[in-house]
Amino acid sequence: GAGVSQTPSNKVTEKGKYVELRCDPISGHTALYWYRQSLGQGPEFLIYFQGTGAADDSGLPNDRFFAVRPEGSVSTLKIQRTERGDSAVYLCASKRGLAEPGELFFGEGSRLTVL
């Protein structure tokens, strides 16, 4: 597709369950970011990949959160033992290698609800 694709668009789970959120970036974009957005707030940085490696994971809130990008394209954000406070929209964004630093292309997000 032409844009960043995120699946699922909506996920409802129970407290304590495991969740995976997938991001398919724009073809050829080497940089990939995950952000989290709570209601009425701006996006909050989680993790940044350059190619296959996590170049900056300083935004991951704790060790229940983990993300991978094994082939330098699709990325999966994994959340273990979900808590109600994890409920938010998880946004993925990608960027061309030579693009301006803030020129990110965002997907529509995966809305996670933890009951």
Next chain:
Amino acid sequence: EDQVTQSPEALRLQEGESSSLNCSYTVSGLRGLFWYRQDPGKGPEFLFTLYSAGEEKEKERLKATLTKKESFLHITAPKPEDSATYLCAVQAGTASKLTFGTGTRLQVTL
């Protein structure tokens, strides 16, 4: 810690009524300030990058300006389709991440 504060939280304008949105920031070593537009249920859409004080960028009815402490997004003669949340973000030092403000929710009515 980098901080971005946007005001007002919400703004209601009539079509054609020009106004400005404010983004004030505290950051160590600004590399760039960015404006995004976000429609309900969508991801943010990139609008502008500003790098240094005095710089201006324009796109249709929008103009973004930057000083050493704040940025303004000026909206001239807005139309209902300009209704959205406008987000400001900064990039500092050697970090790749963006720090976002909470946004200004703009509603333009006929």
